[in-house]
Amino acid sequence: xxxxxxxxxxxPTAASFLSAAERADAAGxxxxxRLAGLxxxxxxxxxxxxxxxxxxxxxxxxxxxxERDRLEESAVELRRRHALTVEADRVAALDALHAxxxxxxxxxxxxxxxxxxxxxxxxxxxxxxxxRLEAEIATVNQELLKRGDRRTVxxxxxxxxxxxxxxxxxxxxxxxxxxxxHPTDRVGTIYPPSKPSPAKAAA
Amino acid sequence: MELRDRxxxxxxxxxxxxxxxxxxxxxxxxxxxLKLIRGDYAKxxxxxxxxxxxxxxxxxxVVAANAELERAADKRRVKEPDREAxxxxxxxxxxxxxxxxxxxxxxxxxxxxxxxxxxxxxxxSKLARAA
Numbered sequence: 001x002x003x004x005x006x007x008x009x010x011x012p013t014a015a016s017f018l019s020a021a022e023r024a025d026a027a028g029x030x031x032x033x034r035l036a037g038l039x040x041x042x043x044x045x046x047x048x049x050x051x052x053x054x055x056x057x058x059x060x061x062x063x064x065x066x067e068r069d070r071l072e073e074s075a076v077e078l079r080r081r082h083a084l085t086v087e088a089d090r091v092a093a094l095d096a097l098h099a100x101x102x103x104x105x106x107x108x109x110x111x112x113x114x115x116x117x118x119x120x121x122x123x124x125x126x127x128x129x130x131x132r133l134e135a136e137i138a139t140v141n142q143e144l145l146k147r148g149d150r151r152t153v154x155x156x157x158x159x160x161x162x163x164x165x166x167x168x169x170x171x172x173x174x175x176x177x178x179x180x181x182h183p184t185d186r187v188g189t190i191y192p193p194s195k196p197s198p199a200k201a202a203a
Numbered sequence: 204m205e206l207r208d209r210x211x212x213x214x215x216x217x218x219x220x221x222x223x224x225x226x227x228x229x230x231x232x233x234x235x236x237l238k239l240i241r242g243d244y245a246k247x248x249x250x251x252x253x254x255x256x257x258x259x260x261x262x263x264x265v266v267a268a269n270a271e272l273e274r275a276a277d278k279r280r281v282k283e284p285d286r287e288a289x290x291x292x293x294x295x296x297x298x299x300x301x302x303x304x305x306x307x308x309x310x311x312x313x314x315x316x317x318x319x320x321x322x323x324x325x326x327x328s329k330l331a332r333a334a
Contacts, residue, residue: 094277101268101281108261108284111254112303119251126239126247133236140229149222153229156236161315171315171325174240179308186289186300 001027001067003074014089017082021075028071035064117183124191130156130175245312252320255304258284262302 006024008016038061045053134156141152157173171177175192182188265281272279285302309319322330 090275094272094275094279097268097271098277098279098281101265101272104261104264104268105281105284105287108258108265109288111258111261112284112288115254116251116303119247119254123244123247123251126244130236130239133232133239136232137229137236140225140232143225144222144229147218147222149226151222151226153226153233156233156240157315159233160237160240161311161313163315173315174310177308177310177318177325179306181303181306182289183303184289186285186291187298 001071003070003077006074006078012081012085014082014085017078017085021078021082024071024075024078028068028075031064031068031071035061035068038064112183120180120183120190123178124180124193127175127178127180127191128193134173134175240312248309248312248319251307252309255307255320258302258304262304 001024006020008020038057042054042057042061045057137153137155144151144153155173161174163171178191180189180191182190182194188194262284265284269280272281283300283302286300289300289303291297291300304320307320311317311319316324316326317330318325322332324330
């Protein structure tokens, strides 16, 4: 069996190289057994003074030795190529993994820098508008109280998010809960509005 | 006497009209706020919630990739997206950096106890919809 006959067909893979090495091992073992049989026959031919038989057997032994050596060497070469393919596969898998991580990172960065500000900015404006409306309601209620009018305007949370349980009344209000981090200054917020952090300003 | 009574009545009417106007102003402010929370906020916050979920998923891909690279003794690492996007490079003091999706708080538009994002109540307990 020639080395070329043992090589995997098509695109070689780690599995196909290993399978080819195992085929070479099996064929090499068979070649060794055949060689042992021929060697025994040669010894018998020596004792029998069979020179013609010896010529034939020695030719066959030479061919069998070459076949065994080729198969043993083929198995070694195929295992080497298997190991190289395994390593190449491992590196390719890690490259793909790293690339997947980098793709996820780039997408996330793009979302934080581009989409997040576009979605969060109107929410921050809405929060500030609610602050103004809450202040307006508080002023009106203060004025009514001061002038002895018993009416009060119910707060935004009492109407928009009425408490189902008495304890729910102790929860923070809508605008006290809303918290929108800044898209570039990790210490700052866009709601509640904050000044740029000193560290960011210094950078 | 008659003129004094009429003055008092006129002053009362003016006072009542001023208070009615103030009350109307307060009620209008509350109605506007209600519309903002139930309408604009609910729509924008839903979009922002989906964005935060996407950012969390992308972060998990990066964390998993880094864990796998470390296990394989590969020295490469993928920088955390939030640190890349909101870099502290050049800052005199480095701050603990939580990703945006761990910092943001979006209250529910209807329930004072529940949050829209993260999917917890205001005390930090996970909501059923988070499961």
